[in-house]
Amino acid sequence: MYPHERSLVTTYKDKPFVILGVNSDRDRAKLKERSKEENITWRSFWDGGSTNGPIATKWNVSGWPTIYLIDHEGVIRFKSVGAKPFDDLLRTLVVKAAAAAEATPGKSE
Secondary structure, rough: HHHHHHHHHHHHOOOOOEEEEEOOOHHHHHHHHHHHHHHOEEEEEEOOOOOHHHHHHHHHOOOOOEEEEEEEOEEEEEEOOOOOOHHHHHHHHHHHHHHHHOOOOOOOO
């Protein structure tokens, strides 16, 4: 999964796009090492070392990976448990967010 996420970071560089990760690994030190090894450059939050951590609980995560696509207005447009294709929808949402950013005076991407 990480190679795909890295490609998205490259593809949408300088666009209104962000990846946020949430990780439930127990060993935070090993998680940091793995993040370096996997070249994870996006923000990734540690959820307390449990699959029942506060973030997973609040978002009702029942399996890993769970992917949410949230548009520029904060609306969840896609949720998937497991790795399922979402690139076409993602591209559409980024285009809409870029257009909205350009149409709003004083706001930048």
